[in-house]
Amino acid sequence: MLAKAADKHDPDVEVTVEDADAAAALIAEVTASLSQLAQRHNLDMLDYLLRMASLEAEEHLRLRSRRRLC
Numbered sequence: 001m002l003a004k005a006a007d008k009h010d011p012d013v014e015v016t017v018e019d020a021d022a023a024a025a026l027i028a029e030v031t032a033s034l035s036q037l038a039q040r041h042n043l044d045m046l047d048y049l050l051r052m053a054s055l056e057a058e059e060h061l062r063l064r065s066r067r068r069l070c
Helices: 002-007 011-016 020-040 044-069
Strands: none
Touching: 020 044
16 A cells, blocks of 8 residues: 555655755755654664765755755
8 A cells, every 4th residue: 555655646745846956955854854753752773864864965966066065
């Protein structure tokens, strides 16, 4: 059942995400929140993976803003 739900596109997310930078910002925010949830429930591996995803999204944004300054 979850696999079928994951295959569907969420129209709300599609409307709010205009480009790669907006997607990275949303991913950074959502994964940081999910990481906190995982921490509260001692889901250590999920917490680690979510923090890595959040850091990766934030790094994408940092690199993009740096390139724009040059």
